[in-house]
Structure formats: C-alpha cells, structure tokens
Amino acid sequence: MEINISRVKRDIEKIAEFNATPGQGCTRFSYSPEDSKARNYLIEEINRLGLTTSIDGVGNIRARLEGSMKDAPAVLIGSHIDTVLHGGIFDGVLGVVGSLEVIRVFKENNIKNDIPIELIIFVEEEGSNFGSTMAGSKVLTGKYGIDEIKSIKNSMGLSMYEVAKEVGFDPDSSQKYLIKTGDIMAMIELHIEQSVVLESEKKPIGIVEAIAGIKWFEIEIRGVPNHAGATPMVMRNDALVGASEVITTINSKTRTAYPSTVATVGKIICHPNVPNVIPGKINFTLDVRDTNPEGIRIILNEVEKKLNEISKKFNLSTSMKLLGESNPIILSNELVNLIEETAIEKGLPYKKMNSGAGHDACLFGGITNVGMIFVPSIGGRSHVPEELTSYEDIKAGCELLLNVVYKLTSSLTKKT
Ligand SMILES: [Zn+2]
Incomplete structure (x- = not known):
C-alpha cells in the first residue's frame, strides 16, 4: 500500500x-x-x-x-x-x-x-x-x-x-x-x-x-482636517498621528502577550489623503487571532486603553466595530x-x-x-x-x- x-x-x-x-x-x-x-x-x-x-x-x-x-x-x-x-x-x-x-x-x-x-x-x-x-x-x-x-x-x-x-x-x-x-x-x-x-x-x-479564533474590527479615528501650512502644531487634531500610535501599540503589545497571539493592521484609509491637508479621519482594520481566547482579550483591552489615551492627547474621537469573528x-x-x-x-x-x-x-x-x-x-x-x-x-x-x-x-x- x-x-x-x-x-x-x-x-x-x-x-x-x-x-x-x-x-x-x-x-x-x-x-x-x-x-x-x-x-x-x-x-x-x-x-x-x-x-x-x-x-x-x-x-x-x-x-x-x-x-x-x-x-x-x-x-x-x-x-x-x-x-x-x-x-x-x-x-x-x-x-x-x-x-x-x-x-x-x-x-x-x-x-x-x-x-x-x-x-x-x-x-x-x-x-x-x-x-x-x-x-x-x-x-x-x-x-x-x-x-x-x-x-x-x-x-x-x-x-x-x-x-x-x-x-x-x-x-x-x-x-x-x-x-x-x-x-x-x-x-x-x-x-x-x-x-x-x-x-x-x-x-x-x-x-x-x-x-486559532479570529476577530476582525474596523477602527475609526476622527480629528479635524485643516491646512497643513497654516495650522500650528499645537493646534492640530491629526487623526493619522493618533492612528499611528494605536497601530504601533497593537504590534508591541501583541509581541509581549502570548507566543500564540498575532495581530495585524492590514488595511488603512486616510481622509482626505491629500499631501497638504491634516488627516481628518482614519479607518483601519484589526485582525487579531489566538488559539487562546485570553490572548485576544488582552490585545482588545490594550487597544481600548490606547484609543482612550489618544483621544485625550490629540483631541480625537474614536470608535471600533466588530466585522466578524470565529472561535x-x-x-x-x-x-x-x-x-x-x-x-x-x-x-x-x-x-x-x-x-x-x-x-x-x-x-x-x-x-x-x-x-x-x-x-x-x-x-x-x-x-x-x-x-x-x-x-x-x-x-x-x-x-x-x-x-x-x-x-x-x-x-x-x-x-x-
Ligand atoms: Zn487552503
């Protein structure tokens, strides 16, 4: 045989x-x-x-x-x-x-x-x-x-x-x-x-x-679009700067969660996506997976904490929508x-x-x-x-x- x-x-x-x-x-x-x-x-x-x-x-x-x-x-x-x-x-x-x-x-x-x-x-x-x-x-x-x-x-x-x-x-x-x-x-x-x-x-x-179980989210960060030349740095509500902090936090916190936990931001949309305008709105996806549901929970907790932090720091508003999940x-x-x-x-x-x-x-x-x-x-x-x-x-x-x-x-x- x-x-x-x-x-x-x-x-x-x-x-x-x-x-x-x-x-x-x-x-x-x-x-x-x-x-x-x-x-x-x-x-x-x-x-x-x-x-x-x-x-x-x-x-x-x-x-x-x-x-x-x-x-x-x-x-x-x-x-x-x-x-x-x-x-x-x-x-x-x-x-x-x-x-x-x-x-x-x-x-x-x-x-x-x-x-x-x-x-x-x-x-x-x-x-x-x-x-x-x-x-x-x-x-x-x-x-x-x-x-x-x-x-x-x-x-x-x-x-x-x-x-x-x-x-x-x-x-x-x-x-x-x-x-x-x-x-x-x-x-x-x-x-x-x-x-x-x-x-x-x-x-x-x-x-x-x-x-692994999977959770997919769309995260939205809203700031104020404005003139890239005329708006002083201290007066900006830059949604992309806030998003970048969230994205790097997702990566660094996932590295120190469980060895089995993985998280990815694979898609990002910047509005209005113009070189001389401060970004007013960012939408990006989060794909987080683990065979251990605890790993997913830890990352989501960290993401929520960070979203709160950046909304205060840069005066932004944020929301997170679950797109799909499997156990x-x-x-x-x-x-x-x-x-x-x-x-x-x-x-x-x-x-x-x-x-x-x-x-x-x-x-x-x-x-x-x-x-x-x-x-x-x-x-x-x-x-x-x-x-x-x-x-x-x-x-x-x-x-x-x-x-x-x-x-x-x-x-x-x-x-x-
Ligand atoms: Zn296949």
Missing part, C-alpha cells in the same frame, strides 16, 4: 494549468471557467474510480467509496480548489489531490474498507468572490442558509446565490445536502502549513491540535493521537502545532472529530505565486493520511 507520488504531482500540475493569470501566480475563483475545468478534470478522475458522486446546491463535490458497512457514517477527507488572486498551486489542491490518491490506493490494492470514505471538494474557501471565507463549507454544515448566500456579493453586486445558479447549481436545494452531527465519523484535512514553523524545525509533518477550535484528541501514533510507526518526524489560518475543517468542529495534517511551506510562503512544498514532503503527508484513513476504516483496526 503506497502513495504514487507521480500521480499526485501530475494532478497538482494539471489543476495548476486551469489558471486565469498564467505567469502571475495561480488564480482560480469558484464558479469561474478555470474552476469549471478543474472540477471536470477531478470528476473524470473520480469517475474512473467508480465512486458515487453528489454535488450540493452551491457546488461542493462529495465522492463516496462505499464500505462493507453500507450506511455507516463516512470518514471525510479533502479540501478546496479555489485560490486567492495571484495565489499558489498547493493551497487546498494538495488536500483534494492527496485524498483522491488515498482512495486510488485503496482501489488498486483492493483494500476492503468497512467504513465508507468520502472525498470532499469544497467551493469558495478563500472568499475571493464574495468576501466571506469558507462559504462552501458553511453552506454544507448549515452555518449559511439561503439568506446568507443571498446577502454576500461579489464586486459586480451579484450574490453567491445568483452566481451559483448562473453556473448551473441549484442553491435552493442546499438544505437537502447538509452534513449534521452523526452523519460522518471524522473529517481529516491535509493542507500546506502556510508558515515557517515546520521548515525551520526540519519536520515534514505538522499535527494540528488547535486552530478557536480544539481538534479531536483521539485523532491527534492516532495521527501521531501513525507518524511514529512510519518513521515520519512530526511536530504537534496550532494553525493560525482558518480552514474548511474548522466548520466541522461541532459536528464530528476533526484532524488536520500539515506539510511544510518552503520559506513559509503562501497565497503568493512563490508558494511551494517539496514533493518529498507531499509524499510524507499523503502517506500519513493514507495510513490514518486505513486505520479508521478497515476491519483490521476493529479486530485489534
């Missing part, structure tokens, strides 16, 4: 060809012509294996390898195939192609699984169309209903509901395909790490124990142990770690046991054209997934 890495490589490279921005990274938004070609390629590969396929109301694909226990809850494996604008070729695709390869190995070795295995290919994980990440898995797990997919819109003003319908899906039928508690036995996602930890520790495998997810201890035990048996060096990025697997937290396997990203780069993982590490990740799925689904485990 062995992974055929040349098949995995062929699949990754083939899917990378379905790209709207050749030469400038990989761009494959859900519902685009490139996405449709990638889906067709995968469905053809799935059909070759004789799996039963179903496609839900927004385009999530599920392909099932039956087991001897016909109606048993399946082990779900897979990821997404959409990318960000000018992204890489491994994010998401690795988990899909690696899971497909696991099923191929089962078929070609005539391995008799008792528990069914399902390959899942999620749509719209990156939020590239409608600004909402993991929208496909949110629909599949019932976190998003028809109202939500009608309310999230792309840059043309079209909703996910409308676009899914336009390309031939039937979003009104989504309810019929929901995955609920008890429907699946476990969900395991293989993914690139998208950070530097595994590479710096020279470990081919990361076993994820927790996924930290603790992955299944049982699966972490099983993955660890299997890595040891296979002689694969590993590190137990947390994920700062969100993944489709997060949505299954309250529904079933969730596990995640990471493989290293060279230079920690992801969501960029330079995104890269060695095929040696990819093989290690696929092999580990294969053996974990084997243990979960084969009769051998039940006898022991």
Whole structure:
C-alpha cells in the first residue's frame, strides 16, 4: 500500500494549468471557467474510480467509496480548489489531490474498507468572490442558509446565490445536502502549513491540535482636517498621528502577550489623503487571532486603553466595530493521537502545532472529530505565486493520511 507520488504531482500540475493569470501566480475563483475545468478534470478522475458522486446546491463535490458497512457514517477527507488572486498551486489542491490518491490506493490494492470514505471538494474557501471565507463549507454544515448566500456579493453586486445558479447549481436545494452531527465519523484535512514553523524545525509533518479564533474590527479615528501650512502644531487634531500610535501599540503589545497571539493592521484609509491637508479621519482594520481566547482579550483591552489615551492627547474621537469573528477550535484528541501514533510507526518526524489560518475543517468542529495534517511551506510562503512544498514532503503527508484513513476504516483496526 503506497502513495504514487507521480500521480499526485501530475494532478497538482494539471489543476495548476486551469489558471486565469498564467505567469502571475495561480488564480482560480469558484464558479469561474478555470474552476469549471478543474472540477471536470477531478470528476473524470473520480469517475474512473467508480465512486458515487453528489454535488450540493452551491457546488461542493462529495465522492463516496462505499464500505462493507453500507450506511455507516463516512470518514471525510479533502479540501478546496479555489485560490486567492495571484495565489499558489498547493493551497487546498494538495488536500483534494492527496485524498483522491488515498482512495486510488485503496482501489488498486483492493483494500476492503468497512467504513465508507468520502472525498470532499469544497467551493469558495478563500472568499475571493464574495468576501466571506469558507462559504462552501458553511453552506454544507448549515452555518449559511439561503439568506446568507443571498446577502454576500461579489464586486459586480451579484450574490453567491445568483452566481451559483448562473453556473448551473441549484442553491435552493442546499438544505437537502447538509452534513449534521452523526452523519460522518471524522473529517481529516491535509493542507500546506502556510508558515515557517515546520521548515525551520526540519519536520515534514505538522499535527494540528488547535486552530486559532479570529476577530476582525474596523477602527475609526476622527480629528479635524485643516491646512497643513497654516495650522500650528499645537493646534492640530491629526487623526493619522493618533492612528499611528494605536497601530504601533497593537504590534508591541501583541509581541509581549502570548507566543500564540498575532495581530495585524492590514488595511488603512486616510481622509482626505491629500499631501497638504491634516488627516481628518482614519479607518483601519484589526485582525487579531489566538488559539487562546485570553490572548485576544488582552490585545482588545490594550487597544481600548490606547484609543482612550489618544483621544485625550490629540483631541480625537474614536470608535471600533466588530466585522466578524470565529472561535478557536480544539481538534479531536483521539485523532491527534492516532495521527501521531501513525507518524511514529512510519518513521515520519512530526511536530504537534496550532494553525493560525482558518480552514474548511474548522466548520466541522461541532459536528464530528476533526484532524488536520500539515506539510511544510518552503520559506513559509503562501497565497503568493512563490508558494511551494517539496514533493518529498507531499509524499510524507499523503502517506500519513493514507495510513490514518486505513486505520479508521478497515476491519483490521476493529479486530485489534
Ligand atoms: Zn487552503
């Protein structure tokens, strides 16, 4: 029972060809012509294996390898195939192609699984169309209903509901395909790490124990716009000077919070944004994440304190609006142990770690046991054209997934 890495490589490279921005990274938004070609390629590969396929109301694909226990809850494996604008070729695709390869190995070795295995290919994980990440898995797990997919819109003003319908899906039928508690036995996602930890520790495998919770805010600081030449320094209410103090405080306080806490100001808008006018209003975002909710709370406390301080110091007014949040997810201890035990048996060096990025697997937290396997990203780069993982590490990740799925689904485990 062995992974055929040349098949995995062929699949990754083939899917990378379905790209709207050749030469400038990989761009494959859900519902685009490139996405449709990638889906067709995968469905053809799935059909070759004789799996039963179903496609839900927004385009999530599920392909099932039956087991001897016909109606048993399946082990779900897979990821997404959409990318960000000018992204890489491994994010998401690795988990899909690696899971497909696991099923191929089962078929070609005539391995008799008792528990069914399902390959899942999620749509719209990156939020590239409608600004909402993991929208496909949110629909599949019932976190998003028809109202939500009608309310999230792309840059043309079209909703996910409308676009899914336009390309031939039937979003009104989504309810019929929901995955609920008890429907699946476990969900395991293989993914690139998208950070530097595994590479710096020279470990081919990361076993994820927790996924960070996220809070997104928009912070507004209001001062008084005025003439840059005629207004003396002591008489200014400069919103950008206040904002800069808040931003540097966010960075310095996060460095001394928990090692797992991260905070980013990634977007800033200055009004009126004119060289000879004192800035009257600044809007910027705050993205704060931690697997430990206490880390997030500490940073928000510091931000509030600093906003109060600058409003007095520079005579500004401030406000902070929550844009979105997700709770930290603790992955299944049982699966972490099983993955660890299997890595040891296979002689694969590993590190137990947390994920700062969100993944489709997060949505299954309250529904079933969730596990995640990471493989290293060279230079920690992801969501960029330079995104890269060695095929040696990819093989290690696929092999580990294969053996974990084997243990979960084969009769051998039940006898022991
Ligand atoms: Zn991803």
